[in-house]
Amino acid sequence: MLGIAAAVLFFIAFLINAADMSTNDVFASGNIMLLGLMLLALHVAGVGAGWSAGGGRSRRR
Template identity: 50%
Template structure:
C-alpha cells in the first residue's frame, strides 16, 4: 500500500515539476520527491505489511 502511495506522490511531484508550479512556501516538486522516497523506504522496511513475517501470518502452526 505504501508503494502505491509513493507512486501517486511521485506523479504529483512530476506534474508540479513539469508545470513549474509550487503549492506555497516550501512545498515543491522536491518535497514530493523526498516524501515518495520516504514512503518507498518504509515499504521496503516492511511497515504496513500483514503480520511480522510479511504476509505469511496464516501459515502459523
Template identity: 45%
Template sequence: MMAIAAAVAFGLALLFDLINASLGDHITEGTLVTLGLLLVALHLAGVGTSRSINWRRRR
C-alpha cells in the same frame, strides 16, 4: 500500500515539475520527491505490509 503512496507522491512531483506549479511556499516538487523516497524506504523496511508472520509450524 506504502509503495502506492510513494507512486502517487512521485506522480504529483512530476506533474508539478511539468507545469511549474507548487502548493504554497512549503510544498514543492522537491518536497514530494522526498516524501516519495521516505515512503519507498518504509515500504522496503516492511512498514505497512499486511502480511503477518506465523511462527508456528504445521506438522
C-alpha cells in the same frame, strides 16, 4: 500500500515540476519527492506489510 502512495506522490511531484507551478515552500516538488522516497523506504523495509510470521499456524511434525 505504501509503494502505491509513493508512486502517487512521485506523480504529483512530476506534474508540479513539469507544469512549472508556483507553490509555497511546503508543497514544492522536491519536498513531495522526499515524502515519496520516505514512503518507498518504509515499503522496502516492510513497514505496513502486516504480520509475516505465522503465529497461529500449526506445524506439521
